[in-house]
Amino acid sequence: MGRWVRPEVYPLMAAMTFVTSMCVFQLTRNVFMNPDVRVNKANRSMGVLDNKEEGEKYAEHSLRRFLRTRPPEVMPTINHFFSEDKH
16 A cells, blocks of 8 residues: 555545444444434334434433533633633
8 A cells, every 4th residue: 555655645534434433433433323314114104203212312422411511612721721811
C-alpha cells in the first residue's frame, strides 16, 4: 500500500474512515433499534404500532441522559481560565 498511497493522504484516510464508521454505526443502530423501522413481516403488516415506551427508550439513550447532567462546555478548564477576573 505504501507504493500507491502517499504519506500526505494518511490524515485524509483516517478522517474518512472515522466518518464512514460513524455512518455505518448510525445506520445499523437505526435498522436494529429504531421503533419506526419494521424489518419483520408481522410488524410491517400492522398499520400503527403502539410502542410509545420503546420510542422513549430509543430517544432517551444513556449518552443523552449522561450529557444532560453535564455543563454545556467543550473545554471547561480553558473557559474558566479566560473568563475569570484577575485583579
